Amino acid sequence: MGLFFVGFLLAMVVAVFLFINFSPEFGGTPTKEQKMRYATSKNYGKGAFKNIGDVQMNMGFGVFVKSLRGYIAPQPHTKPEKDISVEKIDSISISLYEGPMRLIWFGHSAFLLQSGGKNILIDPMFGDVPAPHPMLGGKRFSSSLPIEIEKLPKIDAVIFSHDHYDHLDYGSVKLLKEKVGVFYTPLGVGVHLTEWGVDQSNIIELDWWGEVNFQGLRFICTPAQHFSGRGITDGGSTLWSSWVIQTASENIFFSGDSGYGAHFKEIGDIYGPFDFAMLECGQYNELWKEIHMMPEEAAQAGLDIKAKKIMPIHWGSFKLAMHPWTEPVSRILKKATELNIPVTVPKIGEPIYLDTQNISKEKWWEAFN
Structure with missing residues (x-):
């Protein structure tokens, strides 16, 4: 019996090792040359971003154990x-859309932004489970998306926050990559995209405060207070980042994931006021409020x-x-x-138009409790 148990444990260790080292979901690893380039950033030190x-x-360890209690006991x-x-x-x-700037929320932090005939995706996580394997995470609350990836038209650019x-x-990148013009990411995130078959020439990485013009749009990579990593040993x-997206007449802000800090005021002082701001307010806990806002x-x-809405x-x-x-939406309201x-809380898939002062008042989420 003891030998069987030891054999089982060894098999599990081998399976985990193989999964971590060979499953494509974990993405790529920066090369020595790439790390040398990152080292020129003010946000990089001792081999990691900060x-x-x-x-x-x-x-x-004590805080970690405390955080696990909520996952063990039913909530x-x-x-x-x-x-x-x-x-x-x-x-x-x-x-065919040629109207004023609009956004379509896909739930969580994923958006389609349309402006000036351009289609821009922001953090397009369209998968069912936010984990490297379906058994390691919970399924999406909705059984479908506003539109399936395969039916999306040409995407001019994709912006990732981390x-x-x-x-x-x-899975989303694999399905999207052939219809996307350019991918914009913070420093280093491009290593995952190239590992998944995206041509390096179609990836532009920016440091905080880096700016780029794209066909009438201006993308600015701005600070956030968070962390990164897809595996066990690749933290940082x-x-x-967060992102500022500007046209000749609109100015919007996307927070990505971030704890609360002085960087918000700095961004507002430099690039505000904003017509519209998408701000993360869910998946929080007092135990990790440094990296996720309440x-x-x-x-x-x-x-x-300095957001107007x-x-x-x-x-x-x-x-x-x-x-x-x-609770997140109730507390922020x-x-x-x-x-x-002013706060607007659209339904998933409902278009958001920046040129209107209308604020969605419907508490649609109450119908699903």
Whole structure:
């Protein structure tokens, strides 16, 4: 019996080793030359990227064990009672759209942005599970997307904020890569894309405060307070960021993942005011608030960046924390009311038009509790 148990453990160790080292979902590894280039960044030191002020998640062993309790003991209302329905949009209406700037939310932090006849995807995680294997994560709250990847028309550019599984998805990139013109990422994230078959010439990596013009649009890679890594030993090997997206008449902000910090005010002072800001407010815990904002902090961040209107993101699709699934939106709405900052909470798939002052008041999420 003992020999059987030892053999089983050895088999498991070998299986995990093979999975980590050979499964494509884990992405690529920076070369020595690439690391030398990263070392010229002010955000890189001792072989890894770092936050402003070297802020880190204080996850010691005791805190780690404490964080696991919520996953072991059942927690109420962490997922919807039934599948969330989504608004459908077809490829023809996307490809023929020539109106003012609009965004379509795919849930969590994924968006399609349309402006000036261009189609831009932001953090297009379209997979069912935000993990390297379906058995390692929970399924998406909705059984379908506003439009399937295969039906999307030509995508002019894709913007990624960092390399975590709920933002950078192997399966989505494999299906998208042949219809995408250019991929924009923070430093280092391109190593995953090239590993997955994207041509290096179609990838542009930027450091914080780096800017690039793209066919009438301006993309600015701005700071965030987070971390990176897709495996066990690659923490900090790639940079994380927020993004500013500008046209001649619109100015929007995408937070990516971030804890609350002074960088929001700095971004607002340099690039604000913003017509619209997408701010992460879900998957939080006091144990890791350094790298994920609490909802009240997200509302305050909206003020810091001088946003005219904000939208809560990073919620409504996956269970990645132990809070009730609708708590993020309820808390940010309450705080935003106190701060007198407009909030819109569209349905998944519902177009968001920046040229209108209308604010969605429907609490659609209540129908799925």
